[in-house]
Amino acid sequence: MSSSRRSFLAATGLASAGLLWRPGDAWAGPALARTPAPNSAPASADTGARLLAQSRLLRDEALARAAVDAAQKAGASYADVRLVQWQREQLSVRDDHVSNVGLREEYGLGLRVLADGAWGFAATSRLDVKAVTDAARAAVAMARRSALLMPAPVELAATGVVRGAWVSPIEVDPFLVPIAEKVDLLLAAARGAMAVTGVQHVDASILSVREEKLLITSEGSRVHQIFYRVMPGLTATAIDRRRGRFASRDHEVAPMLAGFEHVRAADLVGQAPQIAEEALRKLHAAPVVPGKRQVILAPSNLWLTIHESIGHSTELDRALGWEANFAGTSFLTPAQRGKLRIGSERVQLVADRTQPGGLASTAWDDEAVPAQRWDLVKDGVFVGWQTTRDLAPKIGEARSRGCSYADSYASVAFPRMPNVSLQPGPENYTTEDLINATEDGILISGRGSWSIDQQRYNFQFGGQFFWEIKKGRLTRPLRDVAYQANTVEFWNSCDMLGGAGSYRLGGSFSDGKGEPSQSNAVSHGCPPARFTVNVLNTGSGA
Amino acid sequence: MTLTRAEAQSLIKSALKAATLKDVAVRVRSSSTANLRFANNAPTTSGEVERVDLSVTATRDRSSATVSGTARDPAGVAELVRRAEALAALAPADPEHMPPLGPQTYLRPVAEDPAVIKVGPEARVDAVARVLKVAREGKLEASGMYVHGHQSLALGTSAGLFAYHAETEVTLTATCRTPDGSGSGWGGAMSHRLADIDAVAVARRAADKAEMSRGGGPALEPGAYTVVLEAQAVADLLDFLRGSLGARPADEGRSFFSRAGGNAIGESLFGAQIKLRSDPMDPGNPSTPFADDGLPLQPTVWIDQGKLLTLASSRYWAQRQGRAPVPAARSLFLAGGTASVAELVRGVERGVLVTRLWYNRMLDPRQILATGLTRDGTFKIEGGKLAGPVKNMRYNESPVTLLRQALALGKPERVVNDGAVVVVPPMVVDGFHFASVSDAV
Numbered sequence: 001m002s003s004s005r006r007s008f009l010a011a012t013g014l015a016s017a018g019l020l021w022r023p024g025d026a027w028a029g030p031a032l033a034r035t036p037a038p039n040s041a042p043a044s045a046d047t048g049a050r051l052l053a054q055s056r057l058l059r060d061e062a063l064a065r066a067a068v069d070a071a072q073k074a075g076a077s078y079a080d081v082r083l084v085q086w087q088r089e090q091l092s093v094r095d096d097h098v099s100n101v102g103l104r105e106e107y108g109l110g111l112r113v114l115a116d117g118a119w120g121f122a123a124t125s126r127l128d129v130k131a132v133t134d135a136a137r138a139a140v141a142m143a144r145r146s147a148l149l150m151p152a153p154v155e156l157a158a159t160g161v162v163r164g165a166w167v168s169p170i171e172v173d174p175f176l177v178p179i180a181e182k183v184d185l186l187l188a189a190a191r192g193a194m195a196v197t198g199v200q201h202v203d204a205s206i207l208s209v210r211e212e213k214l215l216i217t218s219e220g221s222r223v224h225q226i227f228y229r230v231m232p233g234l235t236a237t238a239i240d241r242r243r244g245r246f247a248s249r250d251h252e253v254a255p256m257l258a259g260f261e262h263v264r265a266a267d268l269v270g271q272a273p274q275i276a277e278e279a280l281r282k283l284h285a286a287p288v289v290p291g292k293r294q295v296i297l298a299p300s301n302l303w304l305t306i307h308e309s310i311g312h313s314t315e316l317d318r319a320l321g322w323e324a325n326f327a328g329t330s331f332l333t334p335a336q337r338g339k340l341r342i343g344s345e346r347v348q349l350v351a352d353r354t355q356p357g358g359l360a361s362t363a364w365d366d367e368a369v370p371a372q373r374w375d376l377v378k379d380g381v382f383v384g385w386q387t388t389r390d391l392a393p394k395i396g397e398a399r400s401r402g403c404s405y406a407d408s409y410a411s412v413a414f415p416r417m418p419n420v421s422l423q424p425g426p427e428n429y430t431t432e433d434l435i436n437a438t439e440d441g442i443l444i445s446g447r448g449s450w451s452i453d454q455q456r457y458n459f460q461f462g463g464q465f466f467w468e469i470k471k472g473r474l475t476r477p478l479r480d481v482a483y484q485a486n487t488v489e490f491w492n493s494c495d496m497l498g499g500a501g502s503y504r505l506g507g508s509f510s511d512g513k514g515e516p517s518q519s520n521a522v523s524h525g526c527p528p529a530r531f532t533v534n535v536l537n538t539g540s541g542a
Numbered sequence: 543m544t545l546t547r548a549e550a551q552s553l554i555k556s557a558l559k560a561a562t563l564k565d566v567a568v569r570v571r572s573s574s575t576a577n578l579r580f581a582n583n584a585p586t587t588s589g590e591v592e593r594v595d596l597s598v599t600a601t602r603d604r605s606s607a608t609v610s611g612t613a614r615d616p617a618g619v620a621e622l623v624r625r626a627e628a629l630a631a632l633a634p635a636d637p638e639h640m641p642p643l644g645p646q647t648y649l650r651p652v653a654e655d656p657a658v659i660k661v662g663p664e665a666r667v668d669a670v671a672r673v674l675k676v677a678r679e680g681k682l683e684a685s686g687m688y689v690h691g692h693q694s695l696a697l698g699t700s701a702g703l704f705a706y707h708a709e710t711e712v713t714l715t716a717t718c719r720t721p722d723g724s725g726s727g728w729g730g731a732m733s734h735r736l737a738d739i740d741a742v743a744v745a746r747r748a749a750d751k752a753e754m755s756r757g758g759g760p761a762l763e764p765g766a767y768t769v770v771l772e773a774q775a776v777a778d779l780l781d782f783l784r785g786s787l788g789a790r791p792a793d794e795g796r797s798f799f800s801r802a803g804g805n806a807i808g809e810s811l812f813g814a815q816i817k818l819r820s821d822p823m824d825p826g827n828p829s830t831p832f833a834d835d836g837l838p839l840q841p842t843v844w845i846d847q848g849k850l851l852t853l854a855s856s857r858y859w860a861q862r863q864g865r866a867p868v869p870a871a872r873s874l875f876l877a878g879g880t881a882s883v884a885e886l887v888r889g890v891e892r893g894v895l896v897t898r899l900w901y902n903r904m905l906d907p908r909q910i911l912a913t914g915l916t917r918d919g920t921f922k923i924e925g926g927k928l929a930g931p932v933k934n935m936r937y938n939e940s941p942v943t944l945l946r947q948a949l950a951l952g953k954p955e956r957v958v959n960d961g962a963v964v965v966v967p968p969m970v971v972d973g974f975h976f977a978s979v980s981d982a983v
Contacts, residue, residue, distance in 0.1 A: 098605075101633040103625070105611035106595075121589035125612040126543070138590050142663040146578065146585035149671060179632045187634065200794070239795040245908065246796050322581045324685040325717040325728075328900075331981070410591045451901040451936070453915045458936055458980035460913055462905065482905065482913075484936070484978050515579055515687040515715075536977065538905045538913075538938065 048167035051226055057083045057214045060109070063132050064216045067111050070136035072218055075144070076113035078156065079136070079218040082366065083109050084211070084409035089175065092205040093186040095194060100205075101179065108409035111135050115143035117153020121412040157392035157400045159369045165224040166363035169356070170259025174208035174230055177260045182206055185269060192272035193236040198283070199276045201237040206230065206263055207255075207509070209521075213366075221368035229359055229521055231255035231509060232263045234272060236279040247479070249279035250464050252300040252446045254506045254523070256357045278465060285477035288442070288466065293535040295483055296434045296496075296528055298445035301463045302422070303506025303524035305450075309487040310342075310349050311420045311524065312513075313456040314376045315403075316385040320394060327513045328454025331487065332382060334395050340382045343491030348423040349377035351386060353402055358419035359507045359521035360405075366413035369402035376420060380491070388415045407518040414514055421505075421525035425497030431528045434496050436472040442481060442535065443467040443474065447506075449482070449538075460484040462538070480539030490531055498527030543592040544692045545572040547706045553619060554698035557598055560620040563627050565601035566700040567642050569834075570594070575691035578666040583674050583684055588666070600626040601642075604635040638858045642699035643836045651828030653709035657736040659692050661712070666690075669741045673716050676745035682752050684745065686716035690736075697836045705832045710734050714744050715958060717918060718752035719983075725758065725931070726983050727751025728898055728918035730774065730958040734828060738956075751897060751919035759922070759931035761979040768893035768949070769974040770886050770923065775916075776876070776944065776966045777957040778899035782912050783818075783941040784871055784962065787844055789853035791907075793863065798910045798942065805853060812848040812945035817877040819843045824875065827956055829963040833869035842868065845945070871962065878951035878967025886952050886970050893923040893970075894932065910940045915980055934983070935976040947972040 064081040071079035085107040092100040108125035109132055120143030122135035147153075190202040211227040234251040253266040297305065312330070317323055319330040332340065343349075353371035355361050362371050367389050376384045385395060388404040405416035435443060446464020453459075466478040485493075507523035545553065550570045557568045576590040596619060597610035607629030609622050669688050677684035694708035715730040729747030731739050771779075791797040792805035799806040821841040822831040831839050835857065843851055852868055860867035887895060902914035915936050922929045952968035 097638065098634045098636050099638070101607040101629055103607070103609045103629065104597075105609075107612050108593075118585060119587045121587060123589065123591045124543075125592065125594055126614075135590075142576075142578075142588045142590065142666075145663040145667045146588055149580075149667060149674065150584050179629060180634075183634055201796075237796065241795045241800075241802060244795075244800065244802075320582070321683060321685060321719070322586055324581060324683075324719060324726075325687060325715055328982070329719075329723070410593055412587050412589050414587065449903045449905050449913065451903045451913045451915070453934060453936075453980040453982035454900055454917055455980075455982035457982050458915065458978060460936060460938075460978070480906070486981070516575075516577060516689065534978070536938070538911060540906070540909050540911075 051167055052165050052224055055212065057085060057212060060127050061214060063127055063129065064109065064214065066129055067109065067132040067136050068216055068218050070133040071111060071113045071140055074137050074140040076115045076140050076218070078114040079111065080367065081109060081111045081216050082213050082406065082409060084213045086408065087175065087210040089208045090205065091179065091182050091186060092203065093183065093190050094203050095190060095201060098183055106408060109135070110406060110409040110411065111139055112412055113139045113143055114154055115140045116147035118143045118147035118150050119154060120146070123410040154390050155393045156389040157398060159367065159389060159400060161220040162364060162368050163222045164363065167226045168228050168257050168361070170228045172260040174228060174260040175210060189234055189268035189272040192269055193234070193276035196273055196276035196280065198238050198280045199236050200239045202235065204234045204268060206232050215366060215368060217368055223364045223368050225363060227257060228259050229255060229257050229509070230260065230262050232266045232268055234268050234275055236276040238279040238283045240283050245283060247279055247282035249275050249282055250446060251275050252464060255359060255509055256505065257359050257361050258357055281477045282465065282479055285479035287539050288478040288481045288535060288537050290535050290537045292532065294438055294441035294530055295533055296438060296441060296443045296530050298431070298443065298528050299504035299526045300445045300506055301447065302526045302529060304447055305459070305461055306349070306420060306422055306524045306526060307511070307522065308450060308452045308459055309456055309490065310376065311417045313487065314384065314386055315415055315417065316387050316391045316395065317415045323513065326515050331455045331457050336382060337385070338381065338383055341380050342382050342488050343377055343380040344494050345380045346425055346497055347377055347380045347491050347494055349420060350423060351376050351384065351418045351420050353418040355419045355421065355523065355525065357505055358523040360417065360419045360523060365402040365404045366406055367400065367404040369400045369404065372402050374401060386415060386418060391415060405520060407520065411518050416513065416520040417511060417522045419523045422527070422529065424500045424503045424527040428499030428501065429496065431498060431502055434498060434528055434530055435469055435474060437496060438469045438530065439471060441469040442478060443469055444481065444483065457486050459487065480537050482536045482538045483533040484536055485533040490533065493532040494529055496530040498529065502527040543572055543594055544574050544694050544708065545570060545594070545696070550694060550696035550706055551704060553596065553614065554696060554704065556616050557596070557619045557623050558698060558700055560623040561600065561627065561700060563600050563602050563630065564700060565642055567599045568698045569597040570696045571693070573691055573693035575689065576666065577687055577689035578670055579687045580670050580674070581685035583677055585670065596622060598622050598626040600630040601639060602630050604637065604639040605630050605633040606636055606639055607633050640857045642701040643703045644701040645703055646705065646836060646838050648705055648838050649823050649831040651823050651831055653734045653828040655710045655735045658690050658710035658712050661690050661736065669714065672741040673745040676742060676749050677718050680718065680749045680753060681721065682718040682749055683721055684716055684718050686714065688714050695830065697832065699836065703836045705836050707830050707832065712736055712739050713958060714739050714741055716745050716748045718748040720752055720756045723983055725752045725756035726918045727755065732956060732958045754921065755919050755931035758983065759933060761933040762894065762935065762976070764935070764976050764978055766973045766975050768890055769971050770883065770890060770893060770895045771969050771971060772883055772897050773955045773966050773968045774898045774957045775896045776969050777959055777964045778902055779912065779939070779941045779944060780874065780876065780966060782904060782910050784874055786907065786910050787853055787871060789855040790859045792853055796907065798908060799850065799853060806850050807853060808850065810849045812845060813948050814848045815948065815951060816845055816848045816945045817843070818845040819875050820871040820873045821875060822873060824873065827873065827963045827965055829873040837867060837869045839869050839872060844871070873963035876954065876966040878954040881950065881952040883952060883968045886950055886968055887923055887928060888926040889950060890923045890926060890970060895921040895923055895928060899937070905938065910942055911938065912940065913938050934980045936978045936980060937975060938977045939975045943974065944969060944971050
């Protein structure tokens with residue numbers, strides 16, 4: 001066991017939890033002390049073990065095993081069963097009042113089988129022996145029927161048998177913080193923003209999510225995991241009725257694999273007046289003059305550009321045509337690995353399912369493959385793919401990269417994006433250094449509108465706030481800014497990167513892919529970085 | 543696990559019986575869905591899913607909370623009610639809360655097709671096999687999905703409202719690509735009736751476009767073009783207009799339809815041939831006859847002869863503004879003519895034919911300005927004829943342009959759309975803006 005794994009176990013307190021730690025059990029938990037990464041506090045000594053031991057899912061573990069047995073009896077060569085429970089608490093306020101207090105729960109069993117070399121899947125929220133054995137038989141029957149059209153059977157990369165458990169580190173369980181406290185926080189933030197003259201509307205919200213799953217495979221693996229994710233949000237809207245214009249400004253806080261401590265740290269109340277002031281500044285900002293321009297993209301903007309241009313194009317299933325009908329394919333092909341330059345030499349992009357705070361961080365994926373960290377783009381050259389067990393053999397790899405994920409008991413696991421992050425530059429530049437070095441450009445922060453083609457070449461992104469840069473100084477706010485580029489030209493134009501101190505995580509709960517469509521939660525870390533792009537004015541004129 | 547009217551009503555009754563508060567609303571959604579996906583001319587994944595979702599909104603002194611879960615036995619339902627009531631006691635008041643609606647009279651569209659309910663793995667594989675055969679014969683690679691479902695939605699309130707609607711739905715979409723990746727085409731069909739889904743026709747549509755775009759084409763200069771938009775592309779852009787047909791954002795100054803001191807109802811904003819309406823009773827394309835809060839959905843004309851007639855208004859906003867509430871559109875019918883896409887192309891001297899639009903995102907709600915890209919078959923039109931494929935392009939354009947600068951409207955057809963029944967014609971539109979070129983195929 002590596003020292004980082006030992007320190008992780010010590011930090012979570014799970015190593016000593018005899019209840020969970022049986023001989024032969026494996027741990028592949030994320031290391032907590034890697035830099036660069038945001039500080040993420042470990043769980044208190046016994047929280048993880050207690051949560052796992054109290055789990056409602058344990059009561060249905062025998063049913064899950066019965067489903068695996070039924071699938072094998074019906075002729076499955078492989079089966080995995082997931083018991084999955086989601087809890088989502090959404091609290092929203094608008095202006096001076098509560099607009100939503102909602103708690104959504106979902107719990108059920110999903111079962112995936114291979115029979116005659118084809119996949120089948122069935123899911124039910126009815127948890128009794130008859131329902132789950134019916135589901136197992138249905139999954140095997142549909143796999144066998146599909147197999148009639150398969151030119152070659154599905155092949156799975158080998159993976160070790162694991163027995164383990166993991167709880168994502170939190171300081172404060174968001175579901176134990178009283179509703180009234182959370183709503184008071186949101187109302188106070190909204191009041192703070194509404195107090196700024198000219199601001200007519202404020203929306204503020206906290207989404208707290210708990211995902212728990214117990215995975216049992218016919219190969220003998222058993223993995224029990226609990227994830228906490230939180231997303232605070234605040235938007236102020238200023239309206240100028242005389243000129244028929246309005247502008248909204250979002251808080252740039254990122255959602256995180258974390259507890260309520262992350263919501264508190266976002267300081268919605270303290271930041272609200274500034275967000276409101278900036279909505280007004282946007283309203284009265286100067287329209288941008290379009291043209292080829294240098295832009296400095298803050299991490300709060302660049303994370304989504306990484307997600308769309310690199311995150312999706314390095315999904316091997318897309319490159320192989322598996323998503324051609326909906327999400328699309330990729331401009332990258334397997335033959336280009338190790339050869340194609342897609343960025344300047346300073347561009348290092350790393351896939352990482354062990355990143356502290358990362359929304360896609362886990363200990364094992366939905367095929368019981370351990371979480372990993374690997375290179376996608378090294379010194380500007382495309383070097384790595386995202387894979388699952390049925391993808392790895394397609395490019396001659398013996399092991400899966402561990403990217404299998406299903407967003408519900410009712411969804412089939414398929415390849416989903418890990419956290420993909422741009423590494424900081426060695427010069428330790430700050431954002432100010434990048435601004436000072438820029439003669440004529442724009443500093444863009446926050447997430448605006450975004451759109452990219454189905455092979456990930458041409459993209460056009462907006463932002464939340466835009467500062468004009470002239471002669472190394474921020475001069476005035478701009479509005480109606482969008483930047484458009486081609487993925488390869490964009491990453492090749494990257495000529496300055498911030499250092500480790502400027503690295504931040506951004507992320508989303510709603511990375512959509514697949515049919516029927518599924519949502520993946522994923523984070524992307526990056527420093528601020530400078531690029532050359534086409535700047536557009538998306539407004540209706542002056 | 544699609545609950546019948548009686549089953550849904552009994553579940554709602556047991557929830558209302560368990561309630562101690564006077565203002566409780568219950569919603570039950572249930573579905574059985576199944577799908578078969580395919581790619582590279584072979585099945586990839588398939589699935590059958592049973593879902594039930596029961597949602598309870600409890601309110602005390604205008605303080606509301608909603609709790610939902612997969613419970614369906616009386617004990618589980620009672621627990622959801624208990625938790626909703628406990629949360630409501632903690633929630634601060636919502637001054638916009640409206641008391642629950644009492645009994646309503648609803649239209650009763652017939653939206654269930656027994657043939658869809660009977661579809662099993664054999665029929666799914668048969669449909670996909672027909673698509674693959676067309677692709678193989680054309681030396682093309684097919685991918686896509688066949689998905690069908692049977693679902694019901696029921697609402698009940700402590701004031702005596704009960705609403706129920708069940709429907710079937712079947713969708714087949716297919717993409718055909720040339721093996722060298724130089725050409726791509728798409729076809730899709732969606733209906734509540736199994737007989738409306740012709741797998742071979744969908745596959746042929748995709749295969750023909752892929753064949754026509756094989757080898758790729760030149761890049762056109764960005765700029766304004768006369769375009770022929772197929773119905774799917776019209777619907778992709780019109781979705782942004784559907785989302786903008788709200789009275790409150792207009793009255794509050796946050797919308798294209800905002801005017802000093804009010805909104806644009808009554809203004810002639812679009813071309814005289816534009817008529818846009820909703821109708822849950824459309825015989826070929828029925829849809830849910832009630833809104834989430836139980837308000838009945840009636841046939842509604844949003845735009846007639848280019849004039850904006852109404853905007854959607856919640857019960858709260860309608861009461862505040864002294865108007866009648868108007869539920870948001872669950873279906874959209876844009877009137878057209880009789881011309882096919884080929885006939886529309888014949889009337890265009892120079893232009894571009896667009897199959898569908900992709901990754902569409904709002905840029906500026908003030909103008910309903912959106913961006914996105916053409917996909918799966920974009921062709922040059924010269925002298926009323928298709929003159930070969932061109933590279934895909936990014937557009938920055940508004941559905942308002944479609945409704946103002948339409949030169950001709952073709953025969954309306956049902957398109958593939960999540961969340962609403964959409965029936966629109968292909969259109970010839972003048973001055974449609976392409977902003978940049980994409981290498982994507």
